[in-house]
Amino acid sequence: xxxxxxxxQDHEGDHDDHPKVDKRVxxxxxxxxxxxxxxxxxxxNYGLDLGLSKRMTWVAMMAVSCAKAGLVIxxxxxxxxxxxxxxxxxxxSSLMAIILVSMLIPDVGCRTNKYSSERWNRAAAExxxxxxxxxxxxxxxxxxxxxx
Numbered sequence: 479x480x481x482x483x484x485x486x487q488d489h490e491g492d493h494d495d496h497p498k499v500d501k502r503v504x505x506x507x508x509x510x511x512x513x514x515x516x517x518x519x520x521x522x523n524y525g526l527d528l529g530l531s532k533r534m535t536w537v538a539m540m541a542v543s544c545a546k547a548g549l550v551i552x553x554x555x556x557x558x559x560x561x562x563x564x565x566x567x568x569x570x571s572s573l574m575a576i577i578l579v580s581m582l583i584p585d586v587g588c589r590t591n592k593y594s595s596e597r598w599n600r601a602a603a604e605x606x607x608x609x610x611x612x613x614x615x616x617x618x619x620x621x622x623x624x625x626x
Contacts, residue, residue: 507553518542
């Protein structure tokens with residue numbers, strides 16, 4: 479192997495560009511993440527017992543998950559210490575993700591509205607927990623035709 483002194487000279491000061499962050503910041507972030515993980519566990523396992531509806535439990539779990547993801551991204555990917563150009567990349571992509579998810583919600587939520595009786599016969603049986611106020615889809619109700 480040959481030595482490349484010109485390579486070493488060119489990249490001699492590159493490692494000084496990284497931000498100097500105190501270890502206490504990472505320790506604090508660790509404890510906040512542990513606290514948020516505990517909150518996720520409590521909301522997920524005891525949310526209904528605490529009086530939250532299923533939908534509110536889901537929203538709370540998503541909020542805690544987004545907070546944890548944001549904390550990890552900002553701290554461990556050093557976005558707190560980056561220049562302002564980070565907003566040029568993150569804001570449009572975040573808006574696009576929100577728009578795409580918003581466009582998929584009606585599709586996923588209404589996917590069973592036009593099932594045929596043959597499709598319902600092949601579909602998985604619904605549990606008693608998920609049928610709160612949902613219409614019945616017995617094949618006896620729609621003999622030989624599509625569901626209303």
